[in-house]
Amino acid sequence: MAAGFVGFQITWRADVFSGAPQSSSAAQFGTVGINFRARKAVSEEEWNRELAALNCAV
Amino acid sequence: MIPVTAKVPAAAEAIEGLDRDELRRAIRDEYAMVATEPARGFHFHTGRPLAALLGYETGWLEGIPESTIASFAGTGNPFALGTLRNGEFVVDVGCGAGIDSLIASKMVGPTGRVRGVDMTAPMLERAAASARAMSASNVEFTLGYAEQLPVPDAWADVVISNGVMNLFPDKLAGLREMARALKPGGRLQIGDILVSKTVPLSAKRDIGLWKG
Numbered sequence: 404m405a406a407g408f409v410g411f412q413i414t415w416r417a418d419v420f421s422g423a424p425q426s427s428s429a430a431q432f433g434t435v436g437i438n439f440r441a442r443k444a445v446s447e448e449e450w451n452r453e454l455a456a457l458n459c460a461v
Numbered sequence: 462m463i464p465v466t467a468k469v470p471a472a473a474e475a476i477e478g479l480d481r482d483e484l485r486r487a488i489r490d491e492y493a494m495v496a497t498e499p500a501r502g503f504h505f506h507t508g509r510p511l512a513a514l515l516g517y518e519t520g521w522l523e524g525i526p527e528s529t530i531a532s533f534a535g536t537g538n539p540f541a542l543g544t545l546r547n548g549e550f551v552v553d554v555g556c557g558a559g560i561d562s563l564i565a566s567k568m569v570g571p572t573g574r575v576r577g578v579d580m581t582a583p584m585l586e587r588a589a590a591s592a593r594a595m596s597a598s599n600v601e602f603t604l605g606y607a608e609q610l611p612v613p614d615a616w617a618d619v620v621i622s623n624g625v626m627n628l629f630p631d632k633l634a635g636l637r638e639m640a641r642a643l644k645p646g647g648r649l650q651i652g653d654i655l656v657s658k659t660v661p662l663s664a665k666r667d668i669g670l671w672k673g
Contacts, residue, residue, distance in 0.1 A: 407640060408649060416655060419514060419536050424502030429670050433657030436515070436536040436624075440543070440650055443643040 408441040409453045475631040476665045484630050484668050485606075489581045491672045492534070496558055496583035499531040505624075507534050512560070515652070516541055521564045529591040532558035532584065535623035537652020540564060548572040549618040552642050554607050554635070555579055555625025559588025559600075565621065566592070566600040575600040576612055608634040615644045623652040628671065 419436030420427050427434065444450035475481075491503075499507050506514060508531045512522060515538045522530060539561060545551060545568035553562040556577030566575045577600065579585050588602045605611045607622075607629055620639045629635040639649060664670050 408636070413655070414542060415537070419511075420505060423504055423506050425504040427504040429504075429656075431658070432660050432664070434654050435657065436652065437655045438537040438539070438541055438650075438652050440648065442649070443640055443645060443647045445646040 407444060407450055409444050409449065411439065411441040413437050413439045475634070476662070478662070478666045479630055480668070481630040484671055485580060487668050487672050488628050492557065492581045493583045495534050496532050496581065496587055503534070505534055505536070507532065509533075511535065517564075521567070522560075524567070524595055525560060525563050526591040526594050528587055529558045529560050529563065532587055533560045535561070535652050536627075536654050537623055539621040539623055539650040539652050540568075542650040543648070545569050545573070545619060550616055551575045552610060552612055552617045552620045552639075553577040554610065554620060554622040554639065555628070556588060556602065557581070557584045557623075557625075559584075559591050559602065561621055561623055562588060562600050562602070563591060563595065563597060565619075566595075566597045569599065571599055573599055576617075577602040578605045578607070578610055580604065580606055608638055610638050610642050612642045614641055615647075617642045617647055618644060619648045619650060621650050624654065626651060627654040 415438040416435050420430060420434060494501060495507065511533055515535060517538060534557060545565055547570045549569045550573060551565045551569060553565060553575060556562045556579045559577055562575050562577035569575065577588055582604060585602045585604055592600050603611045608631060620643055626632060626635060
């Protein structure tokens with residue numbers, strides 16, 4: 404089954420690097436720590452339904 | 462509103478011009494140091510202070526050897542996304558010295574199973590030693606890559622990972638493998654890193670930036 408992930412959600416983000424013993428060269432890209440969750444679709448039907456409903460504002 | 466197609470974003474694809482083996486070697490060297498010299502001082506926080514910063518509950522760490530806690534180098538908190546249930550099967554991708562695997566082993570109990578996977582042998586040695594010290598018989602640690610997880614199809618109820626996905630040279634391959642390992646309806650609970658500015662291709666090819 405080629406089902407992918409649904410219900411992706413970032414639940415938390417924070418600066419987790421400030422004050423570390425060494426400075427981070429990647430900090431120039433605005434790195435922050437995050438928590439995220441998602442769920443594997445239970446079926447091909449759910450996956451296709453979620454894909455069809457996928458939208459975002461641009 | 463513009464409908465988005467199913468095309469995978471470029472950021473998730475393998476990066477042209479990036480030497481995957483060289484990147485893996487550099488990352489292994491860096492995290493071998495975190496395993497063997499955790500107090501050395503890195504560009505990230507480590508150990509018990511980091512666990513507190515990320516919201517780890519004190520009780521979760523009870524019984525876990527300090528050698529594992531000291532080498533903790535996560536960037537988030539997979540357990541803040543939901544406590545694992547009794548009897549669940551869990552894969553910890555990039556388990557490092559084993560802190561999240563060992564927390565998970567306590568949460569899922571004796572009928573659950575936890576498989577920690579990491580590509581850095583000194584980290585796995587710490588993890589396995591801690592599991593033995595805790596007499597944790599429901600957890601095992603295996604050398605391997607995120608893109609080739611050593612678990613059967615649809616084995617896991619939950620895949621956890623912490624501060625590791627950002628180090629995958631091919632993020633799409635890693636996500637596909639997580640999907641393969643999960644049962645239908647299985648959960649991803651991930652701590653990682655987000656970049657809020659566009660990363661140019663030249664930076665993506667710079668291994669020094671990946672590890673620092």
